[in-house]
Amino acid sequence: MKNIKPALFSFSTITTALLLNFTAQADEIEKIVITASHINRDLPAETSIKVTDPDLASWLNSVPGANINRNGPLTGIAQYRGLFGDRVATTLNGHTIIGAGPNAMDSPLSYGPTFLVQSMTVYQGVAPVSAGINTLGGAVAVKTLKAETDNSRHWQANGQLRSAYRDNNSASTFSGLTNISKQKFALLAYADWQNANDKESGDNITLLPTRYKRNQAGADIRYFYNSLGSDAEMGISFHYTDTQDAGTPALPMDIKSIVGKQISIAGRNEINNLQVNFQLGYLDSVHAMDNFSLRGNNIAGSFKRNDASANTIDFKVTAEKNAWILGIDGYFSDHDSIITSPNNGKFNVLNFNNVRDQQLSIFAQRQTQLSSLKVDTGLRVKQIYANSGEINHHMAMMNTAIKNLKNQFNQSDRSVRDTLVDFSLNASLPLFTHTKSTETILTLSGGIKQRAPSYQERYLWLPMESTGGLADGKTYIGNINLTAETAYQSDIGFQVSQSNWEFSVHGFYHKIHNYIQGIASTNINANKVANMMTGNLPLHYANVDAKLYGSDGQISYRLNNEWQIAAIVSYVRGKRDDINDNLYRIAPLNGQIKLSYQTITKQNSNLQTNLMFIVNDAQTRVSTTNNEQQTAGYGVINTDLSYELTDALVLKAGVDNLLNRNYKNHLGGYNRVNNSEIAVMSRLPSQGRTLWGEFNYYF
Secondary structure (H helix, E strand, O other), X not given: OOOOOOOOOOEOOOHHHHOOXXXXXXXXXXXXXXXXXXXXXXXXXXXXXXXXXXXXXXXXXXXXXXXXXXXXXXXXXXXXXXXXXXXXXEEEOOEEOOOOOOOOOOOHHHXXXXXXXXXXXXXXXXXXXXXXXXOOOOEEEEEXXXXXXXXXXXXXXXXXXXXXXXXXXOEEEEEEEEEEEEOOEEEEEEEEEEEEOOOEEOOOOEOOOOOEEEXXXXXXXXXXXXXXXXXXEEEEEEEEEEEEEEOOOOOOOXXXXXXXXXXXXXXXXXXXXXXXXXXXXXXXXXXXXXXXXXXXXXXXXXXXXEEEEEEEEXXXXXXXXXXXXXXXXXXXXXXXXXXXXXXXXXXXXXXXXXXXXXEEEXXXXXXXXXXXXXXXXXXXXXXXXXXXXXXXXXXXXXOHHHHHXXXXXXXXXXXXXXXXXXXXXXXXXXXXXXXOOOEEEEEEEEEEEEEOOOHHHHHOOOOEOOOOOOOOOOOEEXXXXXXXXXXXXXXXXXXXXXXXXXXXXXXXXXXXXXXXXXXXXXXXXXXXXXXXXXXXXXXXXXXXXXXXXXXXXXXXXXXXXXXXXXXXXXXXXXXXXXXXXXXXXXXXXEEEEEEEEEEXXXXXXXXXXXXXXXXXXXXXXXXXXXXXXXXXXXXXXXXXXXXXXXXXXXXXXXXXXXXXXXOOOOOOOEOOOOOOOOOOOOEOOOEOOXXXXXXXXXX
């Protein structure tokens, strides 16, 4: 086994890690790989980051073009170039993650523990078809550490202990992992405990509720062997997540509990230069949420609880040889959701009942070399099946509008089958070389991507906010007859790399036919019910036309062996084409500048410090359909320090929001809590000044 040694240093953010290896990546589809420091990972200082954030989604903040829809501290939803939610293929170790929460409280990235992550990959431009089943909005691939062995005849063991603390919300984290191996066998075991109180904004307002508690544990067992003269392996993994009492102030309810159990069997083998990889996964998730436990709701008659569950089986088999990748993958997911009231035994709303969401897919991808031009093309065919059981409502016998909605849904043909096709093309062409150490590359990407409607968009039969985390305060009603979205995508990129500096810029344009968007409801019964419940009319999921365009870029410059400066910038514009309106919840023009200093010894770096400036422009181009509010621009300064006392001990500390700026992130949502210092449906402020420290011990 490799020597037990931490990665040299971990940045407090990702910016510098993104600005590397353009030349090396020219031989494959362009992507950004974010890596984390762990045992058995001897990474250069520029490619590692710290992992103290409770939510893995936080790592996306420094990816050009990417951002986060934040409804709570543990509920980050990936956004890439203005598209988010089900449109972005988010995989964990190759598995499609589908949570139980109909409002994405257990978003896919919440199932990826930060302390265990080995890397996160974000595909730039048009994502290849091999990156996931639904890549219309891009692709994010997370890989976690797996058990390793060095074939020693004696038992080997190493590991890491980590403890971290943040003062703003008294957030504490303690985690540990160990790798045990002998010859062809290896076991990785881990556990993590997280706990935090409510956080405070820059003007000392307590954000209720933003507390959380989450425990995670698991193991990975690997067997390595030789098959027909080639290395092969088999493994089985288990991961357990237990989230308790976690606030989501941008949603109508908070997390009471989320219990997730993941099991995965995976392996790889090589036969006559044919590399075969396979995996089979199962996720059982049970989710409870309510509107009274954490947010001080004292109106007993309004107490509501939602119990939801989801079971997902997913699989993937790929075969790679020469320049070809062939694969088959898919998932089978079932959803249930029932709403009750603890002080009204008769209250019972069957929100989603035995909803089936199934997708089967085959794909092929090939890389072609035409002189200096490299072209990667891919085709994916998807077979979609969706269905729902009958629903019910305790007031169906007393309220004519609810009865009509119930009967209309139950008497309809709820079974949907469809065949969709994705196509991607990515090309790179070296333009000219100034010197042996300088290279300029032009990248061109195009694609046609299709996405089937989500189960919420199809089967939300009663005006409610079970909308996959939209968090706009509107109630919605679904549409079984929705047409799949079709996006025509294009991207052009320009990259220059030299020994001490790198530069990249991309421009993109997406035209989306049948974009799924809420529009004013014309359903008389739905309008009556929504007006009775909320005093406002609902939105009805429908197909419209839309477009998104913009640009993102990054640059880094190494001043000398000790100093480096890096920056990124992202801009996206989203518009409806059927009416004069903007798309909802799109980040404004934003960027980051980072200055880094590190001391160098003969063997490693032992001190590093970073100063980061984060800037967001005002967002005035908002969606009138969603009653979206404008936000002001702001700037925030973060700083951090990392010191390697010994090969086994690394200390880190820093300050986020150094000047205690009171600001509101455009993607942070609106307050839905009545008993709060913040008015209902006002923008939620971000966290104020936060001092943090982290202790890492490697053994």
